[in-house]
Amino acid sequence: MSNWKLIATGLRFPEGPIWLPNGDVLVVEIERGTLTRVSPDGTKTVVGDCKGGPNGAAMGPDGKVYICNNGGSFTEVDFLGLTFPGPFTPE
Helix, strand or coil, rough: CCCCCCCCCCCCCEEEEECCCCCCCCEEEEECCCEEEEECCEEEEEEEEECCCEEEEEEEECCCEEECCCCCCCCCEEEECCCCCCCCCCC
């Protein structure tokens, strides 16, 4: 059984995690439209305003971060404490 440790809360639909050598993680926040750095102590820092709906990220061989973006074509819907790309109709 693994021991899990909660590092950060309040991220708005994070995806595309990129692990950095110093232990930080970069994530895109689809609902917030940002590229966010999360430090091991839980500190969150917005490092890029992506607009639209960033929904994936990767580190390129040149050391730059490349972001996929859906252009804001989804509306996020909260249901039972979870966020879904909408439209979403619970059964």
